[in-house]
Amino acid sequence: MSTQTDAAPAQASAEGQPRVIDENTDLSTLTDQEIMKLMEGMDHQDDQMNKPLISTPVPLSVIRQEYEKGSTQILKKLDWLAENGWDQVWRARGDGDCYYRSFTLAYLVRILHSTDSQLEANLAYESIQRALPAMEQCGFDKELYEEFLDSLLVLIRSFAEGGESTSTEYGIVQSLQDAERSNCIVVALRLITSSYIRTHSDLFSPFLLSPTTFLPLSTDDFCRSEVEPCGKEADHAQIMALAEALNIGVRIAYLDRSDLGSEADSAINWVEFGKDTSEPGRPLTLLYRPGHYDVVTKDVLPQV
Amino acid sequence: MSDARLRRVQKEIKDCAKDKTSNISIDMIDESPFHLIGAFPGPPDTPYEGGYYEVDIVIPDAYPFQPVKMKFITKVYHPNVSSASGAICLDILKDAWSPVLTLKSTLISLQSLLCEPVPNDPQDAEVAKHYLADRNSFNATAKHWAQAYAQAPAHKKKNEPGKVATDAEMAGLSEENVVGFTDMGFSREQVISILKKLNYRGNNVNPQSYNAVLEELLK
Numbered sequence: 001m002s003t004q005t006d007a008a009p010a011q012a013s014a015e016g017q018p019r020v021i022d023e024n025t026d027l028s029t030l031t032d033q034e035i036m037k038l039m040e041g042m043d044h045q046d047d048q049m050n051k052p053l054i055s056t057p058v059p060l061s062v063i064r065q066e067y068e069k070g071s072t073q074i075l076k077k078l079d080w081l082a083e084n085g086w087d088q089v090w091r092a093r094g095d096g097d098c099y100y101r102s103f104t105l106a107y108l109v110r111i112l113h114s115t116d117s118q119l120e121a122n123l124a125y126e127s128i129q130r131a132l133p134a135m136e137q138c139g140f141d142k143e144l145y146e147e148f149l150d151s152l153l154v155l156i157r158s159f160a161e162g163g164e165s166t167s168t169e170y171g172i173v174q175s176l177q178d179a180e181r182s183n184c185i186v187v188a189l190r191l192i193t194s195s196y197i198r199t200h201s202d203l204f205s206p207f208l209l210s211p212t213t214f215l216p217l218s219t220d221d222f223c224r225s226e227v228e229p230c231g232k233e234a235d236h237a238q239i240m241a242l243a244e245a246l247n248i249g250v251r252i253a254y255l256d257r258s259d260l261g262s263e264a265d266s267a268i269n270w271v272e273f274g275k276d277t278s279e280p281g282r283p284l285t286l287l288y289r290p291g292h293y294d295v296v297t298k299d300v301l302p303q304v
Numbered sequence: 305m306s307d308a309r310l311r312r313v314q315k316e317i318k319d320c321a322k323d324k325t326s327n328i329s330i331d332m333i334d335e336s337p338f339h340l341i342g343a344f345p346g347p348p349d350t351p352y353e354g355g356y357y358e359v360d361i362v363i364p365d366a367y368p369f370q371p372v373k374m375k376f377i378t379k380v381y382h383p384n385v386s387s388a389s390g391a392i393c394l395d396i397l398k399d400a401w402s403p404v405l406t407l408k409s410t411l412i413s414l415q416s417l418l419c420e421p422v423p424n425d426p427q428d429a430e431v432a433k434h435y436l437a438d439r440n441s442f443n444a445t446a447k448h449w450a451q452a453y454a455q456a457p458a459h460k461k462k463n464e465p466g467k468v469a470t471d472a473e474m475a476g477l478s479e480e481n482v483v484g485f486t487d488m489g490f491s492r493e494q495v496i497s498i499l500k501k502l503n504y505r506g507n508n509v510n511p512q513s514y515n516a517v518l519e520e521l522l523k
Contacts (some may be wrong), residue, residue: 144404180308183369187403225395228402230369240325 048094053182054101056173057088057297063287073257079252080267080295081287089287090295096231099286099293100186101176103242103250104152106284106295108172111159114282121159127246128153134195134245145191151184186230193238194227196245207237233291236273239256243274249283250274256290309367313337313407320408330361330413338363341377342411346454347419351446352380355454359414360390361407371401372410381442381449381476383423383432392417393427431499434476438506445476475500481509490521 040094064078081087092098092103107124114120128149135145157176159167176182197204201219207221209215211233224233234242243250250273258269277283287296314337320330329343340361346352357380362373374397376390384393394417396405426432435442448469450456472482475496481504485495498504498520504513 140404141406144406145317147308148403183403187369190402191404222401225400228404229400230403231399 014235041231051091051093052177053093053179054105054173054176055091056170057090058297060087060089060296063089070284071257074255077253077255077268085298086253086285086296088299090297092292092294094292096233097183097186099234099239100189101182102286102293102295103189103284104182104185105172105176106286106297107246107248108155108159108176109169109295109297110282110284111156112167112169112172117159118162121156124156124246125153125160127248128156128192130247131196131245133190134199135191138195138198140195141189148184148188148191151181152188183230188228189242190228192245193234193242194223196241197227197237198223200241200244204237204241211235234293236271240273249273249277249281250286250287251283252288252293253296254288256288309365310337310362312368313363316407319406323408326408326412328408328415330407330411338406342374342407344411344415346456347415348449349511350419351443352382352454352456354449354456355450357414357418357454359411368403371397372407373397374410374414379453380418380447381424381431381446381503382418383421383428383435384417385431386428387431388428391424391427393425430503431507433503434505437503437508441476441478441505445473450474471496476505478505485517485521494521 018082060078060082064075064082067074067078090102090109092101111117111120111124132149136142155172176185197208198219205216205219207218208217210217210222211226222237227236227238239250239252252271252273254269254271271288272283274283275281285296287294315334317330317337317340317405320326320328327345331343333339333341340363340492342359342361342421343356344359344413346355346357356378358377360377361377364370375392376385379390381387381389385391392414394413396402396410396413412510421435422433423432423435431442436446447456452469452474471492472479477496477499482492482495485499486492498517502513502520503516504517
């Protein structure tokens with residue numbers, strides 16, 4: 001960001017000091033360098049907003065390419081994932097809601113790939129219903145949160161009823177690319193998370209810190225500023241609360257520069273949340289890169 | 305997209321009209337439900353008591369996923385409200401907005417902002433300085449503004465009914481200090497603007513700041 005505030009003369013500005021370019025700048029006076037800089041900025045901004053909210057899976061090797069010139073530790077972790085069958089990544093848009101969007105996708109794909117989708121859908125439906133009293137207890141407007149929740153319940157119900165629109169991975173991705181539906185689901189999950197933290201305050205309060213100042217926040221302040229608003233990243237407290245509230249296991253592969261996993265059989269740190277994170281419990285599996293979450297899965301055909 | 309947004313806004317307007325206890329009103333300006341005027345009475349036991357405050361409301365396309373846009377139409381003397389434009393500094397109108405908040409709950413938050421200013425995160429730096437430097441003088445000025453712009457009745461004890469506050473009082477300055485400089489031949493308008501900018505009030509009135517004022521006036 002340039003800090004120069006004086007109206008700059010039309011010609012190139014003083015050496016080293018980039019001039020401020022705004023809607024009043026005569027475009028014909030732009031230097032090649034300035035044009036390049038502007039284009040870069042544009043690319044970067046549009047970058048996120050042009051990306052789909054959630055995308056069909058790409059091979060893990062695509063992610064690996066991004067790190068080829070980077071840290072060997074990260075490459076080793078990626079190689080370990082690939083060797084162990086974690087070979088596809090479903091990318092979420094990096095808009096601060098990526099955890100909730102990734103969670104939704106993984107949650108629905110889990111239902112799709114279970115041996116009895118109908119049963120699994122009914123279980124999911126019941127889990128969500130069980131989270132409702134806490135929301136009411138926290139004083140959220142029932143009519144408002146029901147409208148948000150409905151977007152998620154409709155999708156789950158379509159599994160229970162054997163509906164066609166969601167019966168494939170592609171169908172799920174397509175449903176979640178609809179901005180209004182996806183945003184409604186994000187809000188619904190945020191409210192479930194918030195009401196779980198609020199109703200289990202004694203459990204969570206020691207861990208509720210401001211992500212910017214690292215100072216402790218009250219439960220109300222934390223939920224109000226870090227959970228309920230859209231675009232606020234989920235951290236351990238939110239991830240834990242959502243997993244507990246919906247009674248589902250979540251495993252997150254940490255693709256960071258930390259030391260390699262200490263267990264002999266794993267080169268990556270899996271951080272686990274919720275009740276059953278064992279393989280038979282079929283936890284949701286996410287990939288974490290600092291500041292961002294995607295879904296990572298094994299490309300296995302659904303068991304018949 | 306806009307269907308759900310329209311439904312939600314219409315419902316919010318209707319619910320607010322039904323609620324007789326909150327004293328909050330939301331009205332349409334023309335046929336569009338996306339540009340509204342909200343209004344509420346100034347909270348009791350504040351300098352804004354007795355005033356009636358109108359707020360311009362614009363519902364963005366991505367509502368309720370994006371915060372509603374609000375600014376004061378009625379002029380307000382408050383650290384978190386621009387005294388020139390009515391722009392408001394309040395977290396829920398920015399990054400702490402959540403889709404479960406409503407127009408009514410946001411207007412109530414504005415009402416409580418009037419009760420509890422947050423001078424450390426000001427919208428109007430001059431007003432915030434005044435608030436921090438001399439609370440009594442700040443309260444008096446806020447009250448003058450409420451009477452002049454928000455139809456608050458004049459307080460019986462301090463002002464004769466119908467008496468209009470002077471330009472110095474509206475700026476939260478003492479007449480004595482203003483006259484001290486106008487007597488030297490500077491224009492009243494210029495003196496008031498500079499004394500305001502330098503927060504020439506309360507403990508800030510000392511020989512050092514006196515010289516600073518002269519320096520500014522002679523620029």
